[in-house]
Amino acid sequence: xxxxxxxxxxxxxxxxxxxxxxxxxxxxxxxxxxxxxxxxxxxxxxxxxxxxxxxxxxxxxxxxxxxxxxxxxxxxxxxxxxxxxxxxxxxxxxxxxxxxxxxxxxxxxxxxxxxxxxxxxxxxxxxxxxxxxxxxxxxxxxxxxxxxxxxxxxxxxxxxxxxxxxxxxxxxxxxxxxxxxxxxxxxxxxxxxxxxxxxxxxxxxxxxxxxxxxxxxxxxxxxxxxxxxxxxxxxxxxxxxxxxxxxxxxxxxxxxxxx
Amino acid sequence: xxxxxxxxxxxxxxxxxxxxxxxxxxxxxxxxxxxxxxxxxxxxxxxxxxxxxxxxxxxxxxxxxxxxxxxxxxxxxxxxxxxxxxxxxxxxxxxxxxxxxxxxxxxxxxxxxxxxxxxxxxxxxxxxxxxxxxxxxxxxxxxxxxxxxxxxxxxxxxxxxxxxxxxxxxxxxxxxxxxxxxxxxxxxxxxxxxxxxxxxxxxxxxxxxxxxxxxxxxxxxxxxxxxxxxxxxxxxxxxxxxxxxxxxxxxxxxxxxxxxxxxxxxxxxxxxxxx
Amino acid sequence: xxxxxxxxxxxxxxxxxxxxxxxxxxxxxxxxxxxxxxxxxxxxxxxxxxxxxxxxxxxxxxxxxxxxxxxxxxxxxxxxxxxxxxxxxxxxxxxxxxxxxxxxxxxxxxxxxxxxxxxxxxxxxxxxxxxxxxxxxxxxxxxxxxxxxxxxxxxxxxxxxxxxxxxxxxxxxxxxxxxxxxxxxxxxxxxxxxxxxxxxxxxxxxxxxxxxxxxxxxxxxxxxxxxxxxxxxxxxxxxxxxxxxxxxxxxxxxxxxxxxxxxxxxxxxxxxxxxxxxxxxxxxxxxxxxxxxxxxxxxxxxxxxxxxxxxxxxxxxxxxxxxxxxxxxxxxxxxxxxxx
Numbered sequence: 001x002x003x004x005x006x007x008x009x010x011x012x013x014x015x016x017x018x019x020x021x022x023x024x025x026x027x028x029x030x031x032x033x034x035x036x037x038x039x040x041x042x043x044x045x046x047x048x049x050x051x052x053x054x055x056x057x058x059x060x061x062x063x064x065x066x067x068x069x070x071x072x073x074x075x076x077x078x079x080x081x082x083x084x085x086x087x088x089x090x091x092x093x094x095x096x097x098x099x100x101x102x103x104x105x106x107x108x109x110x111x112x113x114x115x116x117x118x119x120x121x122x123x124x125x126x127x128x129x130x131x132x133x134x135x136x137x138x139x140x141x142x143x144x145x146x147x148x149x150x151x152x153x154x155x156x157x158x159x160x161x162x163x164x165x166x167x168x169x170x171x172x173x174x175x176x177x178x179x180x181x182x183x184x185x186x187x188x189x190x191x192x193x194x195x196x197x198x199x200x201x202x203x204x205x206x207x208x209x210x211x212x213x214x215x216x217x218x219x220x221x222x223x224x225x226x227x228x229x230x231x232x233x234x235x236x237x238x239x240x241x242x243x244x245x246x247x248x249x250x251x252x253x254x255x256x257x258x259x
Numbered sequence: 260x261x262x263x264x265x266x267x268x269x270x271x272x273x274x275x276x277x278x279x280x281x282x283x284x285x286x287x288x289x290x291x292x293x294x295x296x297x298x299x300x301x302x303x304x305x306x307x308x309x310x311x312x313x314x315x316x317x318x319x320x321x322x323x324x325x326x327x328x329x330x331x332x333x334x335x336x337x338x339x340x341x342x343x344x345x346x347x348x349x350x351x352x353x354x355x356x357x358x359x360x361x362x363x364x365x366x367x368x369x370x371x372x373x374x375x376x377x378x379x380x381x382x383x384x385x386x387x388x389x390x391x392x393x394x395x396x397x398x399x400x401x402x403x404x405x406x407x408x409x410x411x412x413x414x415x416x417x418x419x420x421x422x423x424x425x426x427x428x429x430x431x432x433x434x435x436x437x438x439x440x441x442x443x444x445x446x447x448x449x450x451x452x453x454x455x456x457x458x459x460x461x462x463x464x465x466x467x468x469x470x471x472x473x474x475x476x477x478x479x480x481x482x483x484x485x486x487x488x489x490x491x492x493x494x495x496x497x498x499x500x501x502x503x504x505x506x507x508x509x510x511x512x513x514x515x516x517x518x519x520x521x522x523x524x525x526x527x528x529x530x531x532x533x534x
Numbered sequence: 535x536x537x538x539x540x541x542x543x544x545x546x547x548x549x550x551x552x553x554x555x556x557x558x559x560x561x562x563x564x565x566x567x568x569x570x571x572x573x574x575x576x577x578x579x580x581x582x583x584x585x586x587x588x589x590x591x592x593x594x595x596x597x598x599x600x601x602x603x604x605x606x607x608x609x610x611x612x613x614x615x616x617x618x619x620x621x622x623x624x625x626x627x628x629x630x631x632x633x634x635x636x637x638x639x640x641x642x643x644x645x646x647x648x649x650x651x652x653x654x655x656x657x658x659x660x661x662x663x664x665x666x667x668x669x670x671x672x673x674x675x676x677x678x679x680x681x682x683x684x685x686x687x688x689x690x691x692x693x694x695x696x697x698x699x700x701x702x703x704x705x706x707x708x709x710x711x712x713x714x715x716x717x718x719x720x721x722x723x724x725x726x727x728x729x730x731x732x733x734x735x736x737x738x739x740x741x742x743x744x745x746x747x748x749x750x751x752x753x754x755x756x757x758x759x760x761x762x763x764x765x766x767x768x769x770x771x772x773x774x775x776x777x778x779x780x781x782x783x784x785x786x787x788x789x790x791x792x793x794x795x796x797x798x799x800x801x802x803x804x805x806x807x808x809x810x811x812x813x814x815x816x817x818x819x820x821x822x823x824x825x826x827x828x829x830x831x832x833x834x835x836x837x838x839x840x841x842x843x844x845x846x847x848x849x850x851x852x853x854x855x856x857x858x859x860x861x862x863x864x865x866x867x868x869x870x871x872x873x874x
Contacts, residue, residue, distance in 0.1 A: 223367070498600045
């Protein structure tokens with residue numbers, strides 16, 4: 001087994017399999033024709049232009065951004081202290097806490113949406129946006145805790161102890177010693193959480209209401225009525241946006257050094 | 260390690276309480292509905308659900324597809340992860356980026372791409388007919404195969420990432436040592452790589468299996484109503500028949516399946532290393 | 535990190551405040567079709583007229599009804615348009631209120647069958663649609679509903695799932711074609727079950743059919759007339775079948791949500807939608823066929839609509855009560871014979 005051929009072949013095939021659909025989407029979005037097709041019939045930017053004209057896309061985009069940023073920020077606000085406590089202390093119920101917090105990954109999204117609708121929104125009259133915000137925070141929380149925990153576990157605690165011994169306050173030690181070193185973990189958690197929340201469908205299926213929708217749900221409804229390449233264009237734009245975010249993060253925060 | 264329990268609790272509690280109130284409580288209440296009928300606590304909803312042959316078919320199909328996707332993802336995942344780990348740093352970073360890329364694309368978009376690819380006039384059929392493997396375009400859409408492919412593409416990146424992480428944490432000299440001692444690649448895999456990367460396999464396997472069980476869009480669009488899975492059946496029961504009891508039954512079954520898979524994977528992985 | 539937290543909290547607060555704006559809002563729940571046209575022809579003019587804001591929820595009838603049911607204690611929606619059968623279902627579930635027709639100036643202009651579709655005063659018809667088979671005229675000729683299960687279309691046909699609004703009417707017509715029509719639709723379902731491998735998919739959303747036809751997955755499918763426009767945009771030669779058993783179809787109706795705080799405004803909106811002016815505009819744009827008998831359109835346009843007293847009377851509609859009472863039975867029979 002000394003040839004480079006096997007690994008290279010594997011990588012080429014896997015890449016094609018994973019990335020292929022992305023190219024199809026981009027190509028289809030540039031089509032002149034009226035339906036999704038590959039190869040595209042003719043080239044035109046009209047569908048990309050149409051994306052910006054559809055009002056509901058603009059609104060649901062704003063909503064999805066709000067939920068993704070807000071929800072992930074809230075999840076981090078809850079998750080960072082929790083992971084810190086879990087990794088630095090020997091908590092009696094540590095495992096339980098970790099499990100409870102991680103459950104949203106296992107429970108089917110539709111159930112979460114349904115349960116929240118029936119037992120939180122309706123009985124207590126929660127505003128739908130608030131319910132969506134809470135749901136997205138709960139969904140991102142497991143990622144926040146796990147990824148940050150992984151980072152914390154790799155950070156030796158004696159550095160903090162040294163700081164405290166040298167006169168820093170506990171909080172000061174946390175912000176000045178721990179945080180900078182788990183920066184990449186937090187960033188990874190933020191990106192993961194953002195993407196998860198942004199692309200989330202099952203939970204939002206039940207929780208969206210009149211005037212309040214997330215972008216994926218909006219795309220689905222749009223596809224249900226109009227089968228044209230503008231959804232492909234929208235997906236392509238979103239993908240580029242996500243890539244752009246990761247790229248910027250890498251540039252400014254030297255993310256890849258820690259991977 | 261700091262030992263002040265009160266402080267620790269204060270830091271961890273908000274997250275736990277939040278998760279419990281916002282998420283756990285409503286879900287538990289919904290699941291409880293599956294265990295009640297007019298007379299109180301009972302499992303009649305479950306026996307009712309499982310006695311319907313359609314439900315049994317859907318259950319078995321979900322299990323089958325989930326397992327198939329997980330196994331294939333593991334095989335391909337190991338091959339890809341191994342190849343990636345042995346790349347020079349720059350190439351490695353780029354490949355990881357490419358693997359992560361699909362995760363950034365909305366599942367709605369990815370699934371629709373498959374409709375175009377797997378259709379009668381799509382690339383796959385074009386390739387098959389031009390190579391001469393078939394005379395007539397093969398019908399892929401709305402079959403289990405289509406759902407399988409869609410799910411695999413959705414979750415393979417997760418498996419690859421989990422395995423990369425595990426492979427990187429393996430002692431660097433384990434493989435060369437085994438090779439020096441005369442092991443062929445097959446033995447190296449079973450006796451060295453697998454045991455040392457089992458945590459990655461367990462995490463990856465759980466994520467892929469759970470994901471496949473709870474995926475909605477992909478089975479809904481690529482499978483349609485001819486290839487119902489538990490999640491799409493759940494949606495149908497709720498929206499068409501207002502049947503929350505069935506929904507709760509299905510949800511419970513899905514959760515149990517996820518836990519069982521996780522335990523099974525852990526068991527399998529540890530058993531191997533004791534040999 | 536802190537900055538992100540502060541910024542997002544601020545955003546959230548702004549968002550929440552903005553949502554509780556002071557002007558009157560009317561929340562309507564409608565089908566997703568042709569929303570661009572509706573906005574131009576109905577929503578914007580109404581908003582200008584009433585000085586209020588319309589919030590629109592879209593989706594198919596059954597899903598929106600499920601949401602109304604979930605929000606029963608605290609209704610979010612003021613008025614909705616649903617299928618006739620779903621309106622009866624809503625009545626039975628206590629979700630809607632009687633419509634005070636004295637407040638609708640255009641009520642008398644409606645066709646008689648539209649005035650009280652379910653006989654309970656809880657709904658008003660605003661549009662009719664025919665359901666027939668759309669097919670590739672270059673591949674096949676469809677003259678009967680039985681052709682759907684025939685050899686010519688085997689492997690190239692899609693049927694509506696029994697859970698959709700087009701499902702039972704299609705089965706009803708297949709039953710007619712087979713000469714075995716009973717309310718339980720057993721013969722039709724059994725026939726479909728036998729041929730299920732030849733049927734590409736049991737669609738839930740009709741828009742997917744356009745893509746499938748474009749990709750040559752299917753050559754024919756039963757659809758409601760409201761979906762027809764999407765098909766005409768393709769480059770392929772297609773025709774609307776006039777089968778010998780006749781066409782089926784449905785009537786969509788308006789309902790008033792119980793407990794809505796904007797009932798008068800909702801009634802105003804209904805009246806506006808039913809007016810000759812608006813119904814004509816919608817008809818001319820081929821969006822909805824009119825229920826207002828005073829609407830007059832050119833023959834070319836009428837060709838593409840379900841227009842006129844005669845046409846409407848000849849549609850073979852399934853009465854709502856029959857549809858509702860048999861729904862569960864149809865579903866179990868379907869699951870047993872076709873689902874697996």
